Amino acid sequence: MASIKDILIEMKNLSELMVDLAYSAVLFNSKDAAKEVLKLENKVNSLNYEIKKQSLVAARSVEDAEKLTALLEIAEAAESIANAAKDLADIVIKGIKPHPVFKMVMEEAEELIISVTVEKESELSDKSLGELVLANRTGMIVIAIRRDETWIYGPDKHTVIREGDALIAKGTEVGSELLKKLANSEIDFDEISDIVDEEGQSQS
């Protein structure tokens, strides 16, 4: 049986992944991604139920109960976030075509979501996300991978990128350009710091 701590970690991670996935589902009009959000929402509901059960068992005193209440409220908030993500995903499931304005919104928001395909010669292929340390090198977080007809949602450091994978990633504008070029094998990792340094200087 997972501990209250582990359940809450999973709820936080899942709720945040769901928001990213839901926005990308709308952006790329992907029913697969939207369905995954619905699946995850069920999971978050079960986790919230589980954490309530365990809190009742764990409370031994009024003081305990007060502290546990805060945890339950945090779990409740994570579920609310998950619900809002589900509402977003439902738009895609219902087959409503998003307004062209939405694409513009997603392209001008602070955090962009992009999809890039990993080319044969790219430095990204045949390496795990742990080896690539992409978030720290480029500022981009991979939220899902489309491989042929299958999807990998919420990949972890052990997930190995392959040639032909479509990476759905979120991050800054500069990071998006870097990731596109890495995936197209236009640049390799050694060139990144020079490009980022230039970007910093152009801002000064």
Next chain:
Amino acid sequence: MASIKDILIEMKNLSELMVDLAYSAVLFNSKDAAKEVLKLENKVNSLNYEIKKQSLVAARSVEDAEKLTALLEIAEAAESIANAAKDLADIVIKGIKPHPVFKMVMEEAEELIISVTVEKESELSDKSLGELVLANRTGMIVIAIRRDETWIYGPDKHTVIREGDALIAKGTEVGSELLKKLANSEIDFDEISDIVDEEGQSQS
């Protein structure tokens, strides 16, 4: 009058900032940050009202109306996310002490939130976030800055970091270590790529 597009961009940005701020308010037990979340929630509500008004004015045909409905649902979802963030912040406002488990949850989640103080010799001080390109160099996004008794929420590329600032930032574990060392002036930017390269190799 802001366009529907601009309102939706602001709603998306604000709702995401609010989730980060709310989690950091709980983590650092900061009523100031929690109050800011409440203030932003009011703003998101007004924006949602504004977007409804403008959509009614903009709809010229049934087809228009159908497309605009999708935008309204996205705005509604952004408001739901904002509401969930407000629920989190309310826990802090009510003065409920969070369970010690929550600190552990935040320290083991996929995206960490940290607070670091910028020391005198740090390469971060007296540079704007645009010049620093922190997200791309370290994978860390600054969500708020505490300067003496004031706060800067959702800083942008023009925001200049000063000695003594406490940066509230989110990102990976590796990124958190990098940012701490940069703020303490234990390392400078030139050393980052070597550290990240080592991290990648240790994973292979």
